[in-house]
Amino acid sequence: MKIAVMGGTFDPIHNGHLIAAEYARTSLKLDKVIFIPSGVHPFKNNRNITEGKKRLDILSLAIESNKYFDISNIEINREGTTYTIDTIRALKEIYREDEIYFIIGSDIIFEIVQWKGFQELIELCNFILLYRLGKNEDKIENKIEELNRLYGLKFEKVNAPLIEISSTEIRERVKRDLSIKYLVPEIVEGYIYKHKLYSRENING
Numbered sequence: 001m002k003i004a005v006m007g008g009t010f011d012p013i014h015n016g017h018l019i020a021a022e023y024a025r026t027s028l029k030l031d032k033v034i035f036i037p038s039g040v041h042p043f044k045n046n047r048n049i050t051e052g053k054k055r056l057d058i059l060s061l062a063i064e065s066n067k068y069f070d071i072s073n074i075e076i077n078r079e080g081t082t083y084t085i086d087t088i089r090a091l092k093e094i095y096r097e098d099e100i101y102f103i104i105g106s107d108i109i110f111e112i113v114q115w116k117g118f119q120e121l122i123e124l125c126n127f128i129l130l131y132r133l134g135k136n137e138d139k140i141e142n143k144i145e146e147l148n149r150l151y152g153l154k155f156e157k158v159n160a161p162l163i164e165i166s167s168t169e170i171r172e173r174v175k176r177d178l179s180i181k182y183l184v185p186e187i188v189e190g191y192i193y194k195h196k197l198y199s200r201e202n203i204n205g
């Protein structure tokens, strides 16, 4: 089986994530995509991130209509900083016979060498690359070539529509009382308003 992981902060998950994951699944014939929200993110200022339980709840709502999508609380429940290498090692124990893929947007390729256990990580899993606009867009191909030359890292590229929605934009729009209709699934929109996430009064969720 081909098992893919889509890791992220998912604060909140949006249609850019979902469309990208679905394109990766269909174009690479993945059997399953597991969305794994990060716990304590290695590089982000975690004080401003919505609590894990809520990000997980939103994810469950967002993926419930897709039988190929799944979620895992493995990182939310882990003590301390959550590193991808630990997650992939754990998944390798569960899916011993299967190929593991990790899905990333092209913004990630500029930082991936700094990830913990980078060398081991690229031996344990394959990487699926989704293009994103605006984030060092003009330097992407050079970076891919460099990662291949220096580390032998190869990406499975997916030609998904470039839908430049970001969680930052969702949070900002809610804060400014602007519509997020069609940027997130309707059920996610409802959850955000019900729990007053990202609003002026409660910016930390």
Ligand SMILES: Nc1ncnc2c1ncn2[C@@H]1O[C@H](COP(=O)(O)OP(=O)(O)OP(=O)(O)O)[C@@H](O)[C@H]1O
Pocket (backbone or CB within 6 Å): 007, 008, 009, 010, 011, 016, 017, 020, 103, 104, 105, 106, 107, 108, 130, 131, 132, 163, 164, 165, 166, 167, 168, 169
């Ligand atoms: N619109 C998109 N298209 C393709 N990939 C995306 C898109 N948005 C996020 N990703 C990828 O999904 C993964 C998780 O992203 P993350 O949860 O950080 O979302 P984000 O929208 O980039 O968040 P933020 O704006 O808070 O930084 C990363 O690999 C990221 O590159």
Ligand SMILES: O=C(O)c1ccc[n+]([C@@H]2O[C@H](COP(=O)([O-])O)[C@@H](O)[C@H]2O)c1
Pocket (backbone or CB within 6 Å): 006, 007, 008, 009, 010, 036, 038, 041, 042, 043, 082, 083, 084, 085, 108, 114, 115, 116
């Ligand atoms: O393992 C690391 O050192 C590491 C450093 C930065 C990011 N990651 C992972 O990369 C994924 C995408 O992260 P982000 O920043 O887009 O939310 C998410 O699963 C993070 O846990 C992992």
